[in-house]
Amino acid sequence: MDIMQLIKEFWWLMIFSVLALIFILSAWDTIRWKAMNYWYGFPLMGKVARLSNNAQPDNHKKGWLKSERALCADYQKYIAIKSEAEFKRYTDYLNRAGDTGRHTTPALVWLLIVGLVIAEAWGFSYVLAGFTIPGASEQVQNFASIGIAFVLSVLLVWFTHLSGTELYRNSVVAEARSAWNNAGQVGTLMGKDVTLAYNEEDNDQPFYIQRLNRLTKKKVSFPFTISTIVLVVIVAIGSTYVRSTVLEKQIIEEVNGTQTSYFGVPSELATVAETANNQAQEDTNTLERKGGNTTFIILAIMFVFIQILGVIFGHKWGFGGKQSKEAYRGLGRGRYATYDDMLEHKNHVIDEAQARLESLQQKLEHKNANYGGVAIKTHKTFEDFLFEKAEDRHESQQKHEGIGAHATRHATASLASQASQTPDNTPLTAPAVQESNVTDHAAAEVNLNPSEHNSTELNHDDQIAQLKAEIEAANKQKQQALEIEALKRQLAEVKQHD
Known part of the structure; x- marks a missing residue:
């Protein structure tokens, strides 16, 4: 079974696997938290049960057992120990960078992007199948064409996303510079880098300078956009030319394979029949060329608009500030609209951690008492x-x-x-x-x-x-x-x- 037959047979499994992977990655934090919390409470084999076998005191922290601190360290990873001032600093950084209300690309959008990548790769693989490795077997050519098509599709997705982000950042820079000019300022507007840790460093500056100080780029430029346009144009024209060449090759093969024999027919009738047959064949070939080339042009236009859609996605989601993504993560990846929301989540994690810790302490006391050890009384x-x-x-x-x-x-x-x-x-x-x-x-x-x-x-x-x-x-x-x-x-x- 060659690679194309394998894909046709198990295409549903491939799509399901991709969907499952996207879902897991998009909800990874929640899945990891629930899995760890469940594993700690799992009877007999859970982590609380295993940690209860370790009653050694922690030599570095008086009053603690090593098992207690191990449990607390695991749960501490899922809690953001932030003050309200720190929470406000994150929101203020996003506001000054012009990224308030923006998010990372949603999982459903990535799902759509992956689907488009698969569709593009599949289409390119058929186009490139006969030209990737001339002289190789059909199976090798299929493998090579799928690999090359997949790499090309990923490059297109990456470049269109980067160019969309670049266009958004350019718009933020242009807005800041327009505000600078409208304020009657003269000279060149030059920003400096203000980090998230020292967000208050430029409190005395106008908003357009504060914004420029936090942006990844300080000037309007289009390197990714130009590269993307060049790549899209080359692929659109190249794929259309290859499709047209393949069509022409098929027409020639059909003509050569449909030669009509006029054996036993009078020469005059044979000449008339051959002329009529050739004219009909030429008309058929012309119609095939027109229909095929029109289809190829439509496919090229669809391809270009798909890349434009990728640029739109990159423009709509993402951040312009150099540390806006860190601030966004500090706010729970958009989970917390207010500080009270974050406190509610933190209290939930604290309650779960405290319940597991008390269960561990009870098991430690119970096991130590049953086996005649020194009485353990933990109050941490x-x-x-x-x-x-x-x-x-x-x-x-x-x-x-x-x-x-x-x-x-x-x-x-x-x-x-x-x-x-x-x-x-x-x-x-x-x-x-x-x-x-x-x-x-x-x-x-x-x-x-x-x-x-x-x-x-x-x-x-x-x-x-x-x-x-x-x-x-x-x-x-x-x-x-x-x-x-x-x-x-x-x-x-x-x-x-x-």
Whole structure:
């Protein structure tokens, strides 16, 4: 059975497999969560049952068992530990990037795209079947034609999607630049990169500058669009030419295979009959050529419009901001319209995790008591785990930034003292930073190099700019502390709710 017969026999299985794969990928997060939660509660062989055999204490975290922390770590992957301020930062980033309300490409649209790819590949495979590997067997030619057609179809889908996204991003850039011109600004509008972590960095800037600062591209350009047009035109014309050539070949073969014998017929009658037969054959061939070429032109037009549809899909879905996709994921991939929606999902995960943790603790106590071991009394909760994780991250961040923050405060105090005691036009000297107290990394963070700035004099404008930068860094540290406090309040509210 060759490849074409195999496809004809099991085409329904191939389509079903593709549909199932798309469904699984589109709902992967939900499927993975439900599968893990079910497996933890599965009787006898579930993960709770297996973890209950491990009663070893965790040497790194006092009061915890290793099995307890393993369970909590698995459930913690499915919960977004975010403060309301962080949630608002994600929504604000999308708004400033012009991506509010946009989504990734839906699963049903991908299903349609895959169907079109299969249809295109199938059509191309018939066109290319006789020309891929001349001289090879029919089965080899079929394999090669299907492979080449599939690769070509995937390239077309990819390029049309990218060109649609490019056209959308160009429209956002053009909108920002139009607002710049309408505001009476002169010169060249040049944006900088503002990351999601420092979304408030350009709060004092107009919206069109804020938008440009978050876009992947800062200028209007069309590399993918031009490449897609060239590729589509080449494939449309090339496939039409190949189809026309195949039709002409078939007509010639039919003519050669239908030679009429006039043996025994008088020559005059044979000549008249042959002339009439040739005329009829020519008329038939002409009609076949016209009908075939018209069909091929219609197929080429359909092909072009299918590619235009791919461009429309790319324009409608996707993001223009450099980190808009990360912000979109942080908002639950569009699942959470408000912060309360996210809290509801988080509370559901916390409840499930706490129920599994209590089941594990009961099994541990029961098994240890039955086998004469030391009595185990565990009082840890899943909320305790989340809180400790948040504190660990905060402490780690403080250690990373602590030395730099200390040097910043020292520089700020010294410079402010000099500013208060010195006239405006008197140069101020940056304080010396000892290498024994501040590492090179910390010095780089506060922009004070021990080997270069001990004797560097700063004018008054540089003085003010540096103080502003240091105040901004202090405000960011204060914001992080506020987020930790907000997390503590949320955990307390959940405990009260329970």
